[in-house]
Amino acid sequence: MSRWALPWRGGGGVRQLLRAGTDGALDMLYPLLVLARGAARLASLARERWSRMPGEKRGPALFLAAACGLVLWLMPYGPALAAVSLVTAAAWYGRDRTGPAVHEVPGPAEDEDERLQAVYEALVPCFAMADDPHPEPMYAHDGGWERAFEDYEFCAEGRLCALLLRYPAHFRDGEPEERLRVERLLAAKSGRAREYRFAWDEEHNRLGMRALEPLPTGIGAQPFVTAPGETVLGFTDGDAVRRTVPVEVAELGAADMPPVVWRTGARSTEPHLLAMGTPGSGTSTLLRSVALQALRRGEVLVVDGDGGGEFACLAGRHGVLAVESSLPGAMASFEWVVRETERRLTAACRARQAGEQPPEEARRPLWLLVDRPAVLSHLARSEGRRDPQELLQVPLRHGRAAGVSVVIAEQFEGAEDLGQAVRAYTRARVVLGAVSREQARAVLGEVPQTGPVPQAPPGRGLARLGDGPVLRLQVPATPDPFDEGAGEAERRAVLALLPERVGVSGPVPG
Numbered sequence: 182m183s184r185w186a187l188p189w190r191g192g193g194g195v196r197q198l199l200r201a202g203t204d205g206a207l208d209m210l211y212p213l214l215v216l217a218r219g220a221a222r223l224a225s226l227a228r229e230r231w232s233r234m235p236g237e238k239r240g241p242a243l244f245l246a247a248a249c250g251l252v253l254w255l256m257p258y259g260p261a262l263a264a265v266s267l268v269t270a271a272a273w274y275g276r277d278r279t280g281p282a283v284h285e286v287p288g289p290a291e292d293e294d295e296r297l298q299a300v301y302e303a304l305v306p307c308f309a310m311a312d313d314p315h316p317e318p319m320y321a322h323d324g325g326w327e328r329a330f331e332d333y334e335f336c337a338e339g340r341l342c343a344l345l346l347r348y349p350a351h352f353r354d355g356e357p358e359e360r361l362r363v364e365r366l367l368a369a370k371s372g373r374a375r376e377y378r379f380a381w382d383e384e385h386n387r388l389g390m391r392a393l394e395p396l397p398t399g400i401g402a403q404p405f406v407t408a409p410g411e412t413v414l415g416f417t418d419g420d421a422v423r424r425t426v427p428v429e430v431a432e433l434g435a436a437d438m439p440p441v442v443w444r445t446g447a448r449s450t451e452p453h454l455l456a457m458g459t460p461g462s463g464t465s466t467l468l469r470s471v472a473l474q475a476l477r478r479g480e481v482l483v484v485d486g487d488g489g490g491e492f493a494c495l496a497g498r499h500g501v502l503a504v505e506s507s508l509p510g511a512m513a514s515f516e517w518v519v520r521e522t523e524r525r526l527t528a529a530c531r532a533r534q535a536g537e538q539p540p541e542e543a544r545r546p547l548w549l550l551v552d553r554p555a556v557l558s559h560l561a562r563s564e565g566r567r568d569p570q571e572l573l574q575v576p577l578r579h580g581r582a583a584g585v586s587v588v589i590a591e592q593f594e595g596a597e598d599l600g601q602a603v604r605a606y607t608r609a610r611v612v613l614g615a616v617s618r619e620q621a622r623a624v625l626g627e628v629p630q631t632g633p634v635p636q637a638p639p640g641r642g643l644a645r646l647g648d649g650p651v652l653r654l655q656v657p658a659t660p661d662p663f664d665e666g667a668g669e670a671e672r673r674a675v676l677a678l679l680p681e682r683v684g685v686s687g688p689v690p691g
């Protein structure tokens with residue numbers, strides 16, 4: 182039977198004759214039908230390419246096509262050659278595709294197509310322009326995602342995990358609010374439970390989105406391989422930093438991991454750090470981690486504003502000058518740090534005048550770690566006393582030259598009470614917890630490229646050192662060794678890093 186045979190019901194001489202005649206005619210016309218189908222497919226392919234082509238590339242493409250046409254026209258046998266090529270292409274594209282010999286670029290499956298269309302439609306209110314003069318705008322309510330999405334990737338579980346889209350030139354991509362709106366929408370449409378990185382290419386009006394793997398949480402406190410003046414704040418994405426350090430990772434063993442290294446000292450451009458977080462996000466743990474690293478080469482003074490006793494493990498250890506949690510103790514500590522900063526500056530100045538190195542005791546790194554200074558300020562206000570944060574101005578302003586580093590941890594609810602000097606001189610910034618991107622921007626000074634962290638584990642956040650990029654951060658698990666709720670192995674690791682005991686912590690040296 183012919184491949185175009187029509188289903189006939191019943192029989193009869195005339196009918197059979199008619200059937201044979203129709204089948205014969207269809208067989209004769211088959212090559213023409215193939216060519217017509219091929220030509221239609223070629224035309225639709227060309228139309229699709231054209232609609233996906235950015236506006237600025239259309240002119241050169243038209244010019245190229247016209248030049249090729251002219252060359253063919255002038256060539257001997259050129260028009261005939263062009264006609265044969267066209268017929269061959271039409272025959273190839275028009276062939277029956279029900280067989281196995283079809284080599285089409287695989288398009289999205291039906292549900293993927295629906296997802297892409299849903300994302301596209303959600304973006305229309307952000308990117309479409311009222312009364313757009315373009316006959317076929319890139320974003321329109323009756324448009325298809327093919328107009329704007331250049332590339333996409335679906336993960337094994339069928340969710341969108343990467344997308345590259347074009348946006349119209351009139352979109353205000355320089356305004357953080359506009360960007361945030363689009364990013365929030367894309368994250369919501371691609372699955373909220375993940376974290377995404379967004380890359381805005383303002384030059385070419387393109388936005389890339391990629392779902393990120395969660396950062397490893399199994400890195401605990403340990404002696405990190407660092408140079409003097411370097412502190413590992415935590416670990417980040419491999420492509421975000423150029424360096425790795427060897428570490429032991431729980432359930433993985435030895436591995437090289439990319440650290441976020443903060444540099445302090447005389448040449449540092451961000452000698453002081455401010456960590457902001459939501460309650461329980463791990464800011465005290467970050468301070469403990471910094472303290473353990475600082476004690477390897479310097480001295481540490483801890484002021485625990487909320488008096489939670491989370492730094493008691495440091496009291497009386499070699500190199501720990503004091504662990505204070507009361508307001509009078511905090512005031513005395515800050516006053517001592519002011520005097521010590523000034524003494525060190527004077528000693529360094531005298532040594533330089535004499536053409537000598539400043540004495541060792543004036544160069545040894547001194548760390549002032551303050552947890553929840555807003556609580557202290559509140560207490561001081563209620564007692565009618567001077568705000569202790571005012572005293573921080575001297576170490577914050579002059580600490581770099583004197584080898585004094587100040588690390589401050591505060592919760593977002595206490596942000597209003599942070600002193601002007603704290604805001605102005607802490608150029609290394611960390612944000613921990615599931616914070617909105619607006620909150621992160623307020624602390625880091627730049628909108629992070631990654632979306633909000635859904636269900637952030639403790640110690641998870643973002644870091645920015647000076648004017649550098651915003652990095653994802655996972656702080657090493659450094660629990661209070663007296664916290665029985667923490668893991669046994671992690672508590673032991675912290676105990677192992679504590680310096681030897683030198684007796685009960687006494688009053689601040691005067």
Ligand SMILES: Nc1ncnc2c1ncn2[C@@H]1O[C@H](COP(=O)(O)OP(=O)(O)OP(=O)(O)O)[C@@H](O)[C@H]1O
Binds near residue numbers: 491655
């Ligand atoms: N990086 C981390 N890895 C694993 N667990 C962590 C990490 N950071 C904090 N934790 C755990 O989370 C809990 C809260 O941590 P932490 O006390 O440091 O938070 P915080 O921000 O100081 O909050 P708060 O001031 O409300 O106590 C603790 O049980 C701690 O062990």
